[in-house]
Amino acid sequence: MKFPQQGRSPDDILSSLKARKQDDVPWEEGRVFAYIYDAGDEAEKLLKDAFSLYLMENGLDPTSFPSCMELEKEVIGMAVDLVNGGDDATGTFTSGGTESILLSLKTTRDYYRDIRPDITEPEILMATTAHPAFHKACQYFDLKAVTVDVDDDFCAIPEAMEAAITENTILMVGSAPSYAHGAIDPITELGQIALRHQLRFHVDCCVGGMYLPFAKELGYDIPEFDLSVPGVTQLSMDFHKWGYAAKGASCILYKDRAIRRYQIFSYANWTGYAVINPGVTSTKGGGPIAACWAILNYIGREGYLRLVKASQEASAKIVDAVERIDGLEMMGKAQINMLAIRATDFNIFPVADEMKARGWFIQPQFGFANSSENMHLSVGYHNAHQVDEFVRDLAEVVAAVRAEQRDKEPFVMPDDLREFIVNSGPEVMDHLSEVLGSDGSALPGKMEEINNMLNQLPADSREMLLGEFINRLYNPDVH
Ligand SMILES: Cc1ncc(COP(=O)(O)O)c(C=O)c1O
Numbered sequence: 001m002k003f004p005q006q007g008r009s010p011d012d013i014l015s016s017l018k019a020r021k022q023d024d025v026p027w028e029e030g031r032v033f034a035y036i037y038d039a040g041d042e043a044e045k046l047l048k049d050a051f052s053l054y055l056m057e058n059g060l061d062p063t064s065f066p067s068c069m070e071l072e073k074e075v076i077g078m079a080v081d082l083v084n085g086g087d088d089a090t091g092t093f094t095s096g097g098t099e100s101i102l103l104s105l106k107t108t109r110d111y112y113r114d115i116r117p118d119i120t121e122p123e124i125l126m127a128t129t130a131h132p133a134f135h136k137a138c139q140y141f142d143l144k145a146v147t148v149d150v151d152d153d154f155c156a157i158p159e160a161m162e163a164a165i166t167e168n169t170i171l172m173v174g175s176a177p178s179y180a181h182g183a184i185d186p187i188t189e190l191g192q193i194a195l196r197h198q199l200r201f202h203v204d205c206c207v208g209g210m211y212l213p214f215a216k217e218l219g220y221d222i223p224e225f226d227l228s229v230p231g232v233t234q235l236s237m238d239f240h241k242w243g244y245a246a247k248g249a250s251c252i253l254y255k256d257r258a259i260r261r262y263q264i265f266s267y268a269n270w271t272g273y274a275v276i277n278p279g280v281t282s283t284k285g286g287g288p289i290a291a292c293w294a295i296l297n298y299i300g301r302e303g304y305l306r307l308v309k310a311s312q313e314a315s316a317k318i319v320d321a322v323e324r325i326d327g328l329e330m331m332g333k334a335q336i337n338m339l340a341i342r343a344t345d346f347n348i349f350p351v352a353d354e355m356k357a358r359g360w361f362i363q364p365q366f367g368f369a370n371s372s373e374n375m376h377l378s379v380g381y382h383n384a385h386q387v388d389e390f391v392r393d394l395a396e397v398v399a400a401v402r403a404e405q406r407d408k409e410p411f412v413m414p415d416d417l418r419e420f421i422v423n424s425g426p427e428v429m430d431h432l433s434e435v436l437g438s439d440g441s442a443l444p445g446k447m448e449e450i451n452n453m454l455n456q457l458p459a460d461s462r463e464m465l466l467g468e469f470i471n472r473l474y475n476p477d478v479h
Contacts, residue, residue, distance in 0.1 A: 086228070094279050106140075134173055173204060181331050205236060208336075218312070338379075360390060366455045
């Protein structure tokens with residue numbers, strides 16, 4: 001790839017971009033059950049208009065762009081209201097759930113450095129269902145992640161969590177819900193443990209913050225989960241998930257505003273302007289905050305109740321259908337719109353490939369701890385009108401895949417290959433191109449073989465292989 005010598009016309013450029021999208025999943029049709037949160041054409045137009053209105057603005061400097069600050073303050077105020085933060089709560093608008101979680105852990109680490117300098121190896125306590133963003137934060141900020149097994153419904157077990165507390169524990173994590181199975185941890189019980197042991201307690205509401213309050217209001221059986229629960233000290237919630245905002249919109253909220261001071265990076269020991277950043281980034285595009293403010297005001301409480309009702313009803317239809325499809329079963333309580341489906345007597349991975357061939361995207365998830373391999377569905381408003389067709393196709397595909405597997409030996413990774421990979425470093429990728437159908441320099445087609453292989457490896461080897469794969473994939477063509 002060479003740097004372009006001459007510029008091209010806007011029309012030419014835009015048509016190139018449109019053409020490039022053709023290989024992407026066709027989310028506009030509502031057939032994609034992950035990554036996409038689409039509240040309809042009018043909402044999308046509003047997001048685009050609001051985003052472009054603030055395309056060039058920089059929220060880094062409130063003295064130059066006070067309107068970005070005002071928009072952020074209002075968005076944080078609305079979030080605090082929704083999750084019952086109370087009068088002392090505050091927060092920061094961030095680029096996504098991961099940034100919110102990074103900030104929460106960095107803030108807590110720095111606070112404890114201040115109040116408990118005797119803790120030199122701080123620990124973060126979480127269940128196996130906690131999002132990898134917590135492990136990322138532990139890696140980035142030199143914290144020790146302590147993970148605890150969950151129950152058969154994939155919820156944290158309070159007694160097991162309490163038993164894992166040590167004198168180095170500074171923060172406990174609960175999920176409301178966790179992504180994989182949509183399981184809501186017992187936040188009330190965990191809150192009591194946090195109080196007893198004087199720990200900070202982060203509730204990860206990244207995917208639930210803009211959903212659970214409305215599901216609860218609609219009368220669904222949702223346990224207490226928010227900042228009003230005694231013991232909960234901080235909470236992450238994403239607007240760019242079930243808030244249907246443009247991507248790049250989340251927040252970290254604290255119940256006690258004083259602690260946020262530990263989050264803020266403030267630097268004046270250099271030759272330039274004073275850099276004061278509440279979040280990870282410095283330059284802060286105005287687009288995501290303006291689009292977020294716009295969508296919250298456009299949809300409003302009544303609108304979100306409607307969107308959540310549609311998602312709950314669509315999810316219930318899927319759960320009903322799965323219960324009637326031979327060979328499939330739901331995992332966990334399946335209370336909300338984040339579903340995990342597993343196979344009872346066949347290998348589920350080809351189902352994702354076959355459904356993709358019919359235009360559906362569902363997300364394969366590997367087996368880990370007490371969770372066997374499965375398919376995840378995040379069911380939103382945009383999927384609701386497609387659900388009848390989806391369950392028809394799912395039933396047909398499952399019947400066909402099961403029939404085909406009856407005459408086929410199941411894939412079992414040879415012990416010597418597993419051993420070889422487990423004991424190798426990233427260079428093992430050079431030897432795997434035949435098995436994987438790709439040496440990592442291009443995207444593979446069907447995922448069945450790759451998923452089967454990864455599923456039968458220990459998680460550490462999966463991490464190593466996938467990390468290497470991505471490192472090889474994202475490279476420019478150099479001629
Ligand atoms: C429960 C939970 N926490 C954190 C995250 C991370 O959010 P993001 O992808 O916006 O960084 C996700 C993403 O799906 C999530 O479901």
